[in-house]
Amino acid sequence: MNTLLSIEKRNAVLLRMAELLEEERQEIININKTDCEAYKGDDISMFDRLKVNDAKVDEMIKSAKHLASQDDPVGVERFSFKHENGMQIYNKTASFGTVLIIYESRPDVTVEAAGIAFKSGNKILLKGGKESLRSNLKIVELWHQALEENEASTDWVEYLQFNRTETQAFLENPTQQLDLIVPRGGExxxxxxxxxxRCPVIVSGRGNNFVYVHKEADLDIAIDVILNGKSKISxxxxxDKVFIDENLPNKNEFVTQLISKLNESKIKVLGDYNIAKANNLEEITSDDIWHEEFLDYKILIGEIxxxxxxxxxxNKYSGGHSSSIITKNESEAKTFMENVDTAAVYHNASTRFTDGGQLGLGGELAISxxxxxxxxxxxxxxxxxxxxxxxxxxQTR
Structure with a gap:
């Protein structure tokens, strides 16, 4: 187990990493082009996540700098108690030890996730997908440079070049200590x-997020929230799913307008029986589709x-991720938010805010x-x- 580095040293490594990302910006983008050209798959959302441009490098730099500015999460006192026998008792936060992240496609995770793990005193094992191997190895090289220049062991950030069989063998019989695994990807x-x-796993599960347009909705807000929710399909x-209240005034006009706006954005619209029939849409053939995370230019509208x-x-069909109600009625919003069983619930706002940076955490390792x-x-x-x-x-007991 690596000895915990001082907070000063951890921050110095993060700030140096930010500088190196800036210095090597063009090289990272060029190497990533090779990964993108070599990608032969047909998964558009995976390709979208694979691509690194100037804006993505800006985000990586911002993430490293922001992490360096945050308070040390290790050793924070959560509880203290003075025992009647005079003992002083504290409960404090502590690092997990070694965290393995398994992820597909996204080179920015190699900065953000490794940065979060490192800042919180953990050794990080990165298992990225083969499609982003060159980009990831370049970024890990920069991590090692930042660590070495600050006289810290390069062991803190390790990249595992494993295929599926090797990954399975490592999970079942790890060749080093493993305290937590975070898989980020498909089901x-x-x-x-x-x-x-063989150790705890935090699931960063499927999205499949819902918007419910209540009968007292502000229809402009509804359209904005739904379109924004589809602005990044990956x-x-x-x-992925929209419910329209069957008692919504001007329901037909609203649905027609919504469909035409979605079509303008090249989103394919499916409907349940009522919506499909009234709007000449492709009708779903099975309720199983309500379970599906699309990761595609596709949306399903149903009447409720x-x-x-x-x-x-x-609660039956979502992935437990995010859901939003559009309504002017505060008490209906409260009922919805208290009873929907998703990690984030929204009232008159886009599900696209379920993100560590947007919710004030400065970044995220994953969304659990x-x-x-x-x-x-x-x-x-x-x-x-x-x-x-x-x-x-x-004292003895």
């Missing part, structure tokens, strides 16, 4: 990790009786759809466990 990756892992916080029915459908030990974006302050410190003068 197959998550199922594979859970099946083979994001796990994108909107009321708030209660919308809550029941979301589990309930233990952290739900939603996992930021710096969540990548810690805790530890009891008990100071005595010879």
């Amino acid at each position: 197959r990756l998550i199922a594979f990790t859970k099946e083979h892992a 994001a796990c916080n994108a909107v 009786a009321n708030n209660e029915a919308a809550i029941a459908m979301i 759809t589990d309930k233990l030990h952290q739900r939603g974006p996992i930021g710096l302050q969540h990548l810690v466990t805790n530890k009891w410190y008990v100071h005595g003068t010879g």
Whole structure:
């Protein structure tokens, strides 16, 4: 186990990493072009996540600098108690130890996730996808340079060049200490990790997010929120499903307008029986599609009786990620937000805000759809466990 580095040293490494990303900006973009050209798959959302441009490098730099500016999440006192026998007891945050992240396609994760893990005193093992190998190895090289220049071991950030078989073998019988695994990707990756892992796994699960347009909705807000929810189809916080209250005034005009706006954005619109029939759309053939995360230029619109029915459908079919109600009625919004079982619930706002940076955490390791030990974006302050410190003068029980 690596000895915890001082907070000054951790911050110095992060700030040097930000400088190196700036210095090597063009080189990173050029290497990434090679990855993009070599990608032969047909998954448009994966390709979107793979690509690194100036804006992506800007985000990486911002993430490293922001992490350096944040308070140390390790050693924070959560609870203290003076025992009647005179012992002084504290509960403080502590690093997990070694964290493995398995992810697909996104070179920016190699900066942001490694940065969060490192700042919170953890050794990080990165297992990226083969499609982004060159980009990831270049970024890891910069991590090692930043660590070496600050007289810290390069062991803190390690890249695992494993294929599927080697990954399975490592999960089942790790060749080094492993305290936590975070798989970021599709359901197959998550199922594979859970099946083979021998230590705790935090699931960064599927999106499949819902917007419910209540009968008292502001229709301009509804259109803006739905279109924004579809503005980045590769994001796990994108909107895939929309419920329209059957008692919405001017319902038909609203749906017609919504469909035409979605079509303008090249989004394919599917409908349930009522919506498809009234709007000449392709009708869904099975309710199973309500479960699906699209990660595509596609959206499904259905009609719903009321708030209660919308809550029941979301709780049955969503991925437990994000959901939004559009309404002017505060008490209906409260009912929806308290009873929908997703990590983030919104009232008159876009699900695209489910993101560590947007929710004030400065970045995220992943977005957890589990309930233990952290739900939603996992930021710096969540990548810690805790530890009891008990100071005595010879007390025995």
